[in-house]
Amino acid sequence: MASPLISVRNLRKTYGSGPSAFEALKGLDLDISEGEAVAIVGRSGSGKSTLMHLLALLDRPTVGTITLDGTDTSRLSARQLNRTRNSTFGFVFQQFFLNAQATVLDNVTLPLKIAGASRRERTARGMAALAQLELDDKAGNRANDLSGGQKQRVVIARALINRPRVIFADEPTGNLDTATGGVVEDILFDLNRREGINLVVVTHDDDLAARCDRGVHLRDGLVAAREEVAA
Amino acid sequence: MRAVDIVGTAFRNAFRAKLRTSLTVLAIFIGAFTLSVTNGLGTGINRYIDDTVASVGVDDVMTVTKASDDEAAGDGPAEYDPDRIEADGPPGTTAVALTDDDIDTIADVAGVLEIEPVKDVAVDYVRHDGGDRYTLAVSQFVPGMEVELTAGDQVDLDADDPQLVLPEDYLEPLELGGAGDALGRTVELAVTDGTGTQVTTEATVVGVAEPGVIAMAGAIPNDALTEALYDLQSTGAPESETTRYGEASVWFDAGAGEEATQALQDRLADAGYTAVTLEEQLGTITAVIDAIVLVLNGFAVIALIAAGIGIVNTLFMAVQERTxxxxxMKAMGLSNGRVFSLFSIEAVVIGLVGSALGALVAIGVGQLVGGVSGELLPDLPGLTLLAFEPVTVAAVVLGVMAIAFLAGNLPALRASRQDPISSLRYE
Structure with missing residues (x-):
């Protein structure tokens, strides 16, 4: 098998210092292959959010390396980190984080705006992403006027807009009822299967975790058990 | 993120909390409006003074008087000086007269191109066609001087026949008809000669002057008329009386620069004379106006600083709201610098809207005031009370935007330093 897309070695993250220091991750190793859907599960305080933040390059580890596509991410400048997060990653959050006042289209094209795309390109790609999620008729609506499921689909459209290689989803169905949650899950796994986009899902939901290729169970900052794939 | 998108987003963000932003804009508006009005007042009055300069004299002439060694009032009685004569000013003001010797001395000072003693002519009355008699002050015309005329021409200094420009308000009493009708008419002027006899001479009206402010209220004669009147007035007077002048006009090379002018003034001072250029006479007035405007501007700036604190407050709230x-946006790769620009430009937008509105309303008020100031201040015809120089208005707007930018720095810095993880954490 080819070298993994994301490779984590001896990852440690300590918050604070001195006697009050808290070690959230205690030397963790993890490989995520191209096109894989990985669920990070564990109880709260197990370090799964910390791991996702580190993988998503939102934070830097205290010790250890994260290699993304063969590049040691600790060597990247702030500018390169920003560009990587903008173009390689997509984010889906439990609480949507949509700008309630802005239109659906403006919300979806925010990453493109940050990347510096022209208005024409933003509109074209935004509409395409919305069409993919069957929301193109809602493009002009304000984000606030949508239902929960629609909002989460807007968030997925936003995560897709830059054609990312990895989508980080933090409790993507946490705020949705079972039926809508199921639809959102279907969309995410469909993207994973058909477009080869990696999924890194942080969740409490065992059903969601079970649909992933593999679950990484964290306990007290270490991988407790995992279903190994052929290395 | 493109610059145009940053500005556009900042613009939209500024008006997301409409009431809050409007109140902050209002505070800025009040400051900018006050600043614009005070500046407009200064510009208007100073411009009015500048406009009237031409009718007072020309800029290559200085007024020379004999330096008086006046002792300060309260130091006991001043010693008698036989050359002391009445001078303009409060009753009792006197000046030391210039004699023909003085005129020759001044003429010899290097840099003096020409000297003309100002001949004081006291006209007893003016009369037209045997009608009623009216008092009339006569001033001296200096070449290059532009009296604002309603009709006719300036007096011809080289003409041999006596001419004069009459103030407009003499037309009706003298029954000269309209301004156009008065031209070419002959009026009778009377002076008292040295023996106490009243004698008359005639002059042709060549122009009708608009009432001015700093401009002399009286009639302006040409040289021929001044000479005629002065000669009549001097007839029978002792020699010492006729060769004494209150002041003299000295022509100099204005193009030689301020230093040369100052040097000439110094040389005249060394010779015992006081020389004042027109610019200096007006300079005092404009300096006072500038000082008043400066103080008023100070108040406006205080208001703007208070408004700036309002911006700080508004933006802190906005940063808080948009955590x-x-x-x-940071998670999606927006750099700290761009976050900083987003918020500081939002502050600049608030400043721009407030100051642009303030300046526009000030200009509007200027138009309104301009419409009624003619009735409020009938003695100052031609005065635009509030005048606006594009440069000054732009400076006010840009200045307010700069203050707003500075005010926005603190909240913008806080926003740019926000940690995306803690911002996105939820309980």
């Missing part, structure tokens, strides 16, 4: 939004 998650900022965190999200």
């Amino acid at each position: 998650r939004e900022v965190g999200l």
Whole structure:
């Protein structure tokens, strides 16, 4: 098998210092292959959010390396980190984080705006992403006027807009009822299967975790058990 | 993120909390309006003074008087000086007269191109066609001087026949008809000669002057008329009386620069004379106006600083409100610098809107005031009370935007330093 897309070695993250220091991750190793859907599960305080933040390059580890596509991410400048997060990653959050006042289209094209795309390109790609999620008729609506499921689909459209290689989803169905949650899950796994986009899902939901290729169970900052794939 | 998108987003963000932003804009508006009005007042009055300069004299002439060694009032009685004569000013003001010797001395000072003693002519009355008699002050015309005329021409200094420009308000009493009708008419002027006899001479009206402010209220004669009147007035007077002048006009090379002018003034001072250029005479007035405007501007700036604190407050609230939004944008790769620009430009937008509105309303008020100031201040015809120089208005707007930018720095810095993880954390 080819070298993994994301490779984590001896990852440690300590918050604070001195006697009050808290070690959230205690030397963790993890490989995520191209096109894989990985669920990070564990109880709260197990370090799964910390791991996702580190993988998503939102934070830097205290010790250890994260290699993304063969590049040691600790060597990247702030500018390169920003560009990587903008173009390689997509984010889906439990609480949507949509700008309630802005239109659906403006919300979806925010990453493109940050990347510096022209208005024409933003509109074209935004509409395409919305069409993919069957929301193109809602493009002009304000984000606030949508239902929960629609909002989460807007968030997925936003995560897709830059054609990312990895989508980080933090409790993507946490705020949705079972039926809508199921639809959102279907969309995410469909993207994973058909477009080869990696999924890194942080969740409490065992059903969601079970649909992933593999679950990484964290306990007290270490991988407790995992279903190994052929290395 | 493109610059145009940053500005556009900042613009939209500024008006997301409409009431809050409007109140901050209002505070800026009040400051900018006050600043614009005070500046407009200064510009208007100074411009009015500048406009009237031409009718007072020309800029290559200085007025020379004999330096008086006046002792300060309260130091006991001043010693008698036989050359002391009445001078303009409060009753009792006197000046030391210039004699023909003085005129020759001044003429010899290097840099003096020409000297003309100012011949004081006291006209007893003016009369037209045997009608009623009216008092009339006569001033001296200096070449290059532009009296604002309603009709006719300036007096011809080289003409041999006596001419004069009459103030407009003499037309009706003298029954000269309209301004156009008065031209070419002959009026009778009377002076008292040295023996106490009243004698008359005639002059042709060549122009009708608009009432002015700093401009002399009286009639302006040409040289021929001044000579005629002075000769009549001097007839029978002792020699010492006729060769004494209150002041003299000295022509100099204005193009030689301020230093040369100052040097000439110094040389005249060394010779015992006081020389004042027109610019200096007006300079005192404009300096006072500038000082008043400066003080008023000071108050306006205080108001603007208070408004600036309002911007700080508004933006801190906005940063607080948009914590998650900022965190999200940072997670999506927006750099700290761009976050900083987003918020500081939002502050500049508030400043721009407030100051542009303030300046526009000030200009509007200027138009309104301009419409009624003619009735409020009938003695100052031609005065635009509030005048606006594009440069000054632009400076006010840009200045307010700069203050707003500085005010926005603190909240913008806080926003740019936000940690995306803690911003996006939820309980």
